[in-house]
Amino acid sequence: MSSAPERRLRADRARQAADVIRRQVVQRSYPDGVLPDERFLAAEFSASRNTIREALALLREEGLIERVPGVGTVVVTEKCVHGLDRLMGLAETLHEQGEVTNDIRAAGPIRPPSSVARRLRLADGEPVVYVERLRRLDGLPLSLDLTYLPVDVGAPLLAQDLRNHDIFSLIEQTSGQRLGAADVALEAVNADLHSATVLEVPRGAALLVVERLSHFADGRPVDLEFIRLRGDRLTMRAVLDRRD
Numbered sequence: 010m011s012s013a014p015e016r017r018l019r020a021d022r023a024r025q026a027a028d029v030i031r032r033q034v035v036q037r038s039y040p041d042g043v044l045p046d047e048r049f050l051a052a053e054f055s056a057s058r059n060t061i062r063e064a065l066a067l068l069r070e071e072g073l074i075e076r077v078p079g080v081g082t083v084v085v086t087e088k089c090v091h092g093l094d095r096l097m098g099l100a101e102t103l104h105e106q107g108e109v110t111n112d113i114r115a116a117g118p119i120r121p122p123s124s125v126a127r128r129l130r131l132a133d134g135e136p137v138v139y140v141e142r143l144r145r146l147d148g149l150p151l152s153l154d155l156t157y158l159p160v161d162v163g164a165p166l167l168a169q170d171l172r173n174h175d176i177f178s179l180i181e182q183t184s185g186q187r188l189g190a191a192d193v194a195l196e197a198v199n200a201d202l203h204s205a206t207v208l209e210v211p212r213g214a215a216l217l218v219v220e221r222l223s224h225f226a227d228g229r230p231v232d233l234e235f236i237r238l239r240g241d242r243l244t245m246r247a248v249l250d251r252r253d
Contacts, residue, residue: 019057019059019060019063020063022054022056022060022064023056023060023061023063023064023066023067024064024067025054025064026050026054026056026060026061026064027064027065027067027068029054030044030050030064030065030068031068031071031073034068034073034074034084034087034088035087035088035090035244037084037087039084042083042084042087043080043081043082043083043084044065044074044081044082044083044084046081047061047062047065050064065082071241072085072086072241073085073086073088073241086241086242088241088242088243088244089103089106089107089146089151089242089243089244090106090243090244090246091103091238091243091244091245091246092245092246092247093193093245093246093247094247094248096177096188096189096190096191096223097177098175098176098177098178099144099151099152099175100174100175101175101177101178103146106146107146107147108146108147109144109145109146109151109175110144110145110148110172110173111142111143111144111145111171111172111173112142112143112144112145112172113140113141113142113171113172114141114142114143115139115140115141116138116139116140116141116167116171117138117139117167118136118137118138118139118160118164119136119137119138119139120134120136120137121136121137121139121157125137125157125233128222128230128233129157129158129159129230129231129233130229130230131159135160136160137157137158137159137160137163138157138158138159138160138162138163138164138166138167139155139156139157139158140154140155140156140158140163140166140171140176141153141154141155141156142154142156142171143207143208146242149209149242150207150208150209150239151238151239151242151243152208152236152237152238152239152243153204153207153208153236153237154234154235154236154237155234155235155236156176156232156233156234157232157233157234158176158180158231158232158233159231162180162183162184162231162232165183165184166179166180166183169182169183176232177223177232180231180232184225186225186226186227187225187226188223188224188225188226188231188232189224189225189226189227189228190223190224191221191222191223191224192221192222193219193220193221194219194220194221195217195218195219195220195245196217196218196220197215197216197217197218197240198215198216198218198237199213199214199215199216200212200213200214200215200216200237204216204237208237208239210239210241214239214240214241215240215241216237216238216239216240217237217238217239217240217243217245218235218236218237218238219234219235219236219238220234220235220236221233221234221236222234
């Protein structure tokens with residue numbers, strides 16, 4: 010087995026250290042949110058202090074940490090961990106990490122694009138209920154959710170408290186049916202000007218776009234969502250199994 014080159018660019022070593030430190034920051038592994046000093050980190054990663062300074066600079070650029078005179082390097086932004094192991098609404102997933110509320114930007118029937126109708130197994134021209142929400146965690150913008158629902162599923166939701174409840178729980182409550190599984194796709198994009206304004210991030214900031222088609226337990230598709238999540242406030246976690 011060939012060994013790794015002995016000489017590596019400092020930028021490569023810095024990135025390597027930054028990835029591990031980022032994980033520690035997200036997992037809130039540092040007491041009181043204060044990182045160890047550069048000498049400790051240099052020994053931990055068998056790297057020079059200049060390499061560690063570059064690693065910390067990368068995390069400062071991401072907005073995760075900041076240097077505070079007299080204190081050291083401190084965590085200034087805590088990311089929320091969103092599990093991908095179960096089909097759950099945002100408030101269900103983050104209930105231990107803060108209060109999720111929704112600004113309802115639009116809610117009502119529309120004529121959907123034919124591709125949306127097909128995915129919900131509806132005839133062309135058949136209306137759907139469209140719900141657009143700016144979702145906040147403890148008052149700060151977290152995601153912009155665009156949701157399409159068949160009328161028989163979505164119309165009863167319009168009389169419910171969409172501001173303070175997940176759509177998933179309301180669907181099950183009003184329909185009397187359980188949700189089953191979902192098809193999920195994840196993609197990283199740069200925030201366009203409008204999305205950046207709504208989510209209160211700089212234009213071009215990293216967003217995680219989740220496309221999710223959820224089904225009732227009987228397999229009927231009932232909830233198609235396009236979700237833009239702030240990359241600086243959320244990290245996705247899942248347990249994957251290689252066994253047959």
